[in-house]
Every structure is written in structure tokens, then in C-alpha cells.
Amino acid sequence: xxxxxxxxxxxxxxxxxxxxxxxxxxxxxxxxxxxxxxxxxxxxxxxxxxxxxxxxxxxxxxxxxxxxxxxxxxxxxxxxxxxxxxxxxxxxxxxxxxxxxxxxxxxxxxxxxxxxxxxxxxxxxxxxxxxxxxxxxxxxxxxxxxxxxxxxxxxxxxxxxxxxxxxxxxxxxxxxxxxxxxxxxxxxxxxxxxxxxxxxxxxxxxxxxxxxxxxxxxxxxxxxxxxxxxxxxxxxxxxxxxxxxxxxxxxxxxxxxxxxxxxxxxxxxxxxxxxxxxxxxxxx
Amino acid sequence: xxxxxxxxxxxxxxxxxxxxxxxxxxxxxxxxxxxxxxxxxxxxxxxxxxxxxxxxxxxxxxxxxxxxxxxxxxxxxxxxxxxxxxxxxxxxxxxxxxxxxxxxxxxxxxxxxxxxxxxxxxxxxxxxxxxxxxxxxxxxxxxxxxxxxxxxxxxxxxxxxxxxxxxxxxxxxxxxxxxxxxxxxxxxxxxxxxxxxxxxxxxxxxxxxxxxxxxxxxxxxxxxxxxxxxxxxxxxxxxxxxxxxxxxxxxxxxxxxxxxxxxxxxxxxxxxxxxxxxx
Numbered sequence: 100x101x102x103x104x105x106x107x108x109x110x111x112x113x114x115x116x117x118x119x120x121x122x123x124x125x126x127x128x129x130x131x132x133x134x135x136x137x138x139x140x141x142x143x144x145x146x147x148x149x150x151x152x153x154x155x156x157x158x159x160x161x162x163x164x165x166x167x168x169x170x171x172x173x174x175x176x177x178x179x180x181x182x183x184x185x186x187x188x189x190x191x192x193x194x195x196x197x198x199x200x201x202x203x204x205x206x207x208x209x210x211x212x213x214x215x216x217x218x219x220x221x222x223x224x225x226x227x228x229x230x231x232x233x234x235x236x237x238x239x240x241x242x243x244x245x246x247x248x249x250x251x252x253x254x255x256x257x258x259x260x261x262x263x264x265x266x267x268x269x270x271x272x273x274x275x276x277x278x279x280x281x282x283x284x285x286x287x288x289x290x291x292x293x294x295x296x297x298x299x300x301x302x303x304x305x306x307x308x309x310x311x312x313x314x315x316x317x318x319x320x321x322x323x324x325x326x327x328x329x330x331x332x333x334x335x336x337x338x339x340x341x342x343x344x345x346x347x348x349x350x351x352x353x354x355x356x357x358x359x360x361x362x363x364x365x366x367x368x369x370x371x372x373x374x375x376x377x378x379x380x381x382x383x
Numbered sequence: 384x385x386x387x388x389x390x391x392x393x394x395x396x397x398x399x400x401x402x403x404x405x406x407x408x409x410x411x412x413x414x415x416x417x418x419x420x421x422x423x424x425x426x427x428x429x430x431x432x433x434x435x436x437x438x439x440x441x442x443x444x445x446x447x448x449x450x451x452x453x454x455x456x457x458x459x460x461x462x463x464x465x466x467x468x469x470x471x472x473x474x475x476x477x478x479x480x481x482x483x484x485x486x487x488x489x490x491x492x493x494x495x496x497x498x499x500x501x502x503x504x505x506x507x508x509x510x511x512x513x514x515x516x517x518x519x520x521x522x523x524x525x526x527x528x529x530x531x532x533x534x535x536x537x538x539x540x541x542x543x544x545x546x547x548x549x550x551x552x553x554x555x556x557x558x559x560x561x562x563x564x565x566x567x568x569x570x571x572x573x574x575x576x577x578x579x580x581x582x583x584x585x586x587x588x589x590x591x592x593x594x595x596x597x598x599x600x601x602x603x604x605x606x607x608x609x610x611x612x613x614x615x616x617x618x619x620x621x622x623x624x625x626x627x628x629x630x631x632x633x634x635x636x637x638x639x640x641x642x643x644x645x646x647x648x649x650x651x652x653x654x655x656x657x658x659x660x661x662x
Contacts, residue, residue, distance in 0.1 A: 108560045109475055115467030119534060120488030122527045126495065126503045133506060185402035193396055194403075202407060204650055209410040211646040213588030215619045216635050220413055222622065249413075252406055280388045282395035303494075310496020312591040313619060337498045337591075344505065344595055359502045363495070370494035 130363055134356030146357060152323045154343070154351035161358055163325045167240070167333035168309055168362075170326060171319065174244025175251060175308040180301045182248070183255025187297075190256070191263040192285050203260060210253035218317030221246040226318060235330030238320035243333070246318050247311055251304035258303065262296020263289060295376045302373035306366050312337040336362050414639060421636025424629050430637070434601055438617060439627045443634055445603045449518075449611035450641070452604065453597060454586035456522035457529060458579055464526075465533030466575065472534075473541045474563055493531035497592040500528050504596035519607040521597025528592055529582035536581065540574020540656070541567055573656040580649035588642050590615040614638045 138146050141159050149160025186206075190199045221242050230237030266289050274284035290297070320332020321342060334342070340355050340362075347355055432442035468489075472482055504524030514520045544567050552562040568575075590613075598610030599620060612620075614634055621631040 105558050105560055112467050112471040112475055115464055116471035116485055118464040118468060119492050119530050120485055122530065123488045123492045123495075125507070126492075126499065126527070129503055129507055130499065182402050182406050185399045186406045189396075189399040189403040193399060202403075206407065206410065208643060208646050208650065209414070211584050211588060211642045212410075212413060213590065213615050213618075213638060213642060215588075215590050215615055215622070216417060216639060217413065219618070219622045219631065219635060220416065223628075224416070249409055252410065256406070280392040282392040283388055285395070306494055306496075310498065312496070312498040317619075317623060337496065340498055340502060341591060341595075344502070356502065356506070359499055363499055366494060366496060367491065370491065374490055 127363070130356055130359045133353060134358070134360040137350070137353035137357045138360065141354075141357075147361070150325060152339075154347065154354060157350065159350075159354045159357075161336065161339070161354075161361070163323050164334055164336045164339050164358070165361070166325050167319070168335040168337070170240050171243045171247060171315065171333065171335055172305055172308045174240060174329070175247035176301065176305060178245060178248025179251040179255055179304055179308075183252050183300070183304070184259050184297055186252070186256045187259035187263055187300075188285055188290075191260055192281060192289065203257070206253050206256050210257070214250065214311060214314040215317070217246050217250050218314035221314065221318035229330060233330050235328070236320055236332055237330075238318055238332050239330045240319070240326050240333050241329040243315050243319040243335070244329075246314055247308040250311065250314060251307055254304045254307060255300045258300035259293070259297045262293040262300070265296065266292040299373045299376040302369055302376065306369040306373070309369070310337060310362065310366055312341050316341055414643075417632065417635045417639055421632035421634070424633035425636055429633055434617075437626055438601070438621050438630055440630070443614065443617060443630075443637065445601055446612050446614045446617040446634070447637075448603060449597070450587055450614045450638075452518060453521050453525065453593065453611060453613055454583045456518060456607065457525035457586050458582060460522060460526035461530050461533050461582065462579060465530050465578075466537050468534045469537035469541055470563055470567075472538055474559065474567065489531045489534050492527070493535075495528075497528065497589055500524050500592040501595040503527075504592060509596060514608070516596065516598025516600075516610040517608045518597060518604050518611050521593050521611065522607070524592050524596040525586045525589065528589070529585060532582050532585065533578045536578025537571070537575045540571035540578070543574065544570045573652055573659070577649050577653045577656065580645055580652065584642050584645040584649065587613070587638070587645065588615055589613075590619050594619070614641070 146159055146161060147165065148162050149158070150162045151158040151160045152163065190202060194202070222238070225242050225245055226237035226239075228237075229235065229239060229242055233241070270288050270292055271284050274288045279287065315335050316338045319335060319338060321334045321338055322332040323334050323339075324331070326333045336358050340358050343351065343355055429442045430447060431444050433444055434446075435441035468485070472485065476482055501524070504520060508514050508520035508523050509516055548566050548570060549562055552566045557565070593613055594616045597613070597616075599612045599616050600610035601612055602609070604611045615638060618631055618634040618638055621627055621634060
């Protein structure tokens with residue numbers, strides 16, 4: 100009897116172990132099933148490269164949204180990546196351990212601040228500032244980039260810090276023995292050794308900014324147009340899905356799922372790159 | 384001209400230090416700003432009375448209940464699945480192509496943005512399964528979303544249990560499952576709880592995946608098939624539709640405090656766990 104119980108447990112656990120993979124496949128299948136036929140119907144190039152988004156009359160070009168997502172993500176990286184990596188280096192190499200042990204968890208704690216709160220701050224503080232000092236409506240590519248750049252800081256710092264602290268101490272000692280200063284040991288030895296982890300942190304942060312929705316809806320302005328200046332309002336792919344979901348039916352709803360397909364594919368590719376970068380480090 | 388290494392060293396420390404201080408300052412500013420603007424409006428009355436006028440005045444009681452129930456139900460669904468997966472991966476199998484595929488699936492699931500979960504939850508639970516916007520649809524969606532976190536933290540916690548414990552248990556004639564139940568899981572418990580708390584924190588702060596699956600009704604939910612509005616969603620609607628800035632700030636303050644407390648609990652738990660293990 101006992102043996103049977105064990106086999107049963109093993110069977111159940113084996114089935115349960117598929118839950119994450121099954122969920123992933125279910126999500127992929129549903130998003131693609133709803134979105135992919137629509138892309139075929141409208142035509143890939145019309146869907147991806149046409150600039151007119153007007154679901155009421157059957158025009159479904161998401162080009163402005165693709166451009167907007169790329170700009171905003173790129174802008175966020177311009178702000179988040181240097182600050183985050185600088186923070187990680189400083190905390191690891193230039194600050195006494197006890198101080199780092201306080202600051203790192205504080206920053207990781209802040210990773211939990213809900214994205215809507217960041218968005219709200221963007222609306223209340225950042226957008227008026229941009230409107231007054233740089234012109235435009237305030238809600239803009241710039242505002243979204245800054246907010247997203249801040250939001251990804253904990254991700255970049257936390258993963259980069261792990262990568263940098265994984266560099267063996269003998270590397271540092273070797274550099275010092277050759278007469279290198281702290282900074283020389285950092286940029287000549289440590290950054291090279293921790294490179295793949297740092298790159299992974301930045302790519303993961305890119306995926307996060309690309310996928311962020313609520314904060315972006317609040318600060319980006321949501322106008323469907325290819326932006327010409329950083330102070331122009333834009334609508335990203337994620338914002339497009341969230342804004343129109345509530346009242347979209349028929350073709351318009353399918354169009355949103357097709358937007359989801361684009362987002363899904365791009366983010367999976369980014370995460371794949373980040374994962375293989377981190378794996379490469381593990382093997383060494 | 385070559386700049387002396389001493390000068391570049393000083394320069395580097397200054398720049399890096401300034402960047403770090405800026406980073407910490409910005410993040411701290413976010414919290415302080417919201418608390419300073421919001422806390423003056425928060426009192427018992429605000430927490431425990433019903434909203435009036437779509438939230439223009441009155442309190443946030445139903446959203447507080449929603450914020451409590453939704454993550455709880457999500458965890459109730461995700462924990463057995465996540466923990467079961469972790470136990471299978473660590474105790475019942477070796478590294479094979481299958482486990483690598485399962486882990487890859489978990490990693491991919493972790494990378495999916497929340498709006499995609501919202502989109503999926505809406506079309507699958509709300510529309511296809513005809514459950515409508517309700518507590519259960521929201522909880523199922525959130526459960527899938529936090530599943531990777533629970534699997535990973537549980538797996539790490541279980542792996543940290545020394546093999547000697549298992550060997551002793553086997554030598555006493557215990558079966559694998561008895562060993563898991565009576566030896567492995569109790570010892571891995573703090574790590575597992577950490578993962579659960581982190582998942583609760585993420586669920587509390589989540590908006591995109593919740594608003595399309597659990598809906599945004601301000602009524603008190605009476606069953607799992609009633610629509611609920613969480614604090615995050617309530618705050619989003621108040622802020623975005625400009626219903627009331629005071630109430631938005633106040634809700635944001637309550638929201639931030641809840642999330643920070645939950646994350647702090649997770650962190651303390653994890654720290655104790657690590658301290659105990661390294662002894």
C-alpha cells in the first residue's frame with residue numbers, strides 16, 4: 100500500500116511541475132490565436148509599418164506605437180543604465196561593507212513601489228516641470244523615459260551588484276599588486292570580468308521598460324503619432340493595449356491582441372538574450 | 384597628455400558617488416513625497432468607511448478588503464502548484480532535458496509583462512470561461528504571474544536543506560514523501576514563506592493584470608464571483624480620472640506603506656534564514 104502512495108505522490112508532483120510551462124504555453128497560444136490571424140488579414144507590413152491607427156474605420160497601423168516604445172525604452176536606458184551601473188560599482192568597490200549592507204536592501208525594497216505610484220509622481224511633479232522649462236504638454240517621451248529610468252534602477256543595481264561581487268577577490272588583489280588604483284582595477288579588470296552580468300541587468304531592465312504599462316499610460320500623453328521631439332506626447336504598445344481594451348470589440352480587439360503578439364515576441368527575445376548572458380557567466 | 388591615475392581615481396569616486404547618492408535620493412524622494420502628501424488625509428475613518436461619489440470623498444474600505452483578498456486567493460492557488468513544482472525538481476528527479484525545459488518555462492513566464500497577463504486573463508478567464516470580472520479571475524491571473532517567484536524561492540530554500548537530513552530520515556526507514564513532508568519542508572519553511580510574502584507584495588502593487596480581470600467595482604465582494612477593486616486600481620482610477628487628488632495621495636500612502644511593510648517582512652525573514660543556514 101505504502102509503495103502505491105509514493106507512486107501516486109510522484110505522479111501528482113510530476114503533473115504539478117508542468118504548471119508553469121503549461122501556463123506559459125496557454126498564454127502564448129491564446130495571445131497568438133487571437134492576434135496572429137488578424138495580422139495575416141491586415142497584412143504584416145500594413146500592421147507594423149503603417150502610421151494610421153483608426154480602429155473605427157478599420158485602419159490598424161501600429162508603427163507610431165512601435166517607435167514610441169523604442170524611444171521611451173531607449174530613453175529609460177540612457178538614464179537608468181549609467182546611474183544603476185555606477186551605483187552598483189560604487190556600492191561594491193568604494194563603500195565600506197556595512198554601508199553597502201544597508202543601502203542595497205533599501206534599494207531592493209524600493210523595487211516594490213507600485214508602478215502606478217511612479218506614474219502619479221510623473222504627472223504631479225515631472226510633467227509640470229517639463230511643461231514649464233522645455234515646452235510641450237509635459238506628458239511626453241521625456242517624462243516617460245525619466246520615470247521608467249528611475250523605475251528600472253533597482254533591477255539594474257541589484258543584478259549588477261551581484262555580478263560585480265561575484266568577481267573573485269584575487270582579481271582585485273592582482274590589479275593592486277601591479278600598482279593599479281581602485282578605479283584602474285575597476286575599469287580594467289572588474290568591469291571586464293562582470294561584463295555579462297551587467298549586460299544582462301541592462302537587457303532585463305529594457306524588457307521591463309518595454310513591458311511597463313500603467314506608469315507609461317499616466318506620463319506619456321498617449322497621442323498616436325510618431326514623435327519629432329522628446330517633448331512630444333506618445334502612445335506605447337503597452338498603453339495602446341490597456342487604453343482600448345475596455346471598449347474594443349471584433350477587429351479592434353483582435354488588433355490589440357496582435358499588438359500583444361508583437362510585445363510578447365520582442366520581450367521573449369530580450370529575455371532570451373539576458374538569460375544566455377547570465378548563463379555564460381555561470382559556466383566560467 | 385596622460386592624466387595621472389590619482390586624478391582619475393578621485394574623479395571616478397566623485398562621479399560614481401554622485402550617481403549613487405542621486406539614485407538613492409530619487410527613490411527616497413518618491414516615498415517621502417507620497418507619504419508627506421498623503422498621510423495627513425489618512426485616519427481610521429478613511430481606512431474603514433465606504434467611498435462616496437466614486438471615491439471623490441469617503442474612505443477606501445472595500446478596496447482594502449479587495450487588496451487583502453485578491454493576493455490571498457492568488458497565493459492559495461499558486462502555492463500548491465509552485466511548491467509542488469519545486470519539490471518535484473529538487474527531490475524527485477535528476478537534471479534532465481525535461482527539468483531544463485521546465486526551468487526554462489518558469490524563467491520565460493517570469494519575464495512576461497503584466498499587461499500580457501491582463502490580456503490573457505481577460506480573454507481566457509473573463510471571456511472564454513465566462514467568469515466575468517471577478518475576484519477569482521483576478522486571483523487566477525495573479526497566481527500565474529507569481530508562480531515563477533514561488534517556484535524559484537521554494538526551490539532555493541529546499542536545495543539549502545543539507546543532504547545529511549534526508550539521509551538520516553531515509554535511514555530511519557522513511558519514504559521519500561515522508562522525508563519531504565517531515566524533514567525537508569519544515570527546514571525550508573522560512574525560505575518558502577519569503578517567496579510567498581514577496582509574491583503578496585507584487586500582487587498588492589499590481590494594476591495592469593488586475594484591472595482587466597478583477598474589474599473595478601467599488602462594492603464589497605460577497606463571493607469569489609464578485610468584482611473587486613484593489614487599492615492600486617482605485618488609486619490609478621482616482622489619479623487618472625482626476626477624481627480627487629487628496630484621496631489619491633492618501634490611497635497611495637496606504638498602498639506604499641503596505642507594500643514596504645510586506646517587503647520588509649520578506650527581507651527580514653530571508654535574512655534570518657540565511658543567518659541560520661550559515662551558522
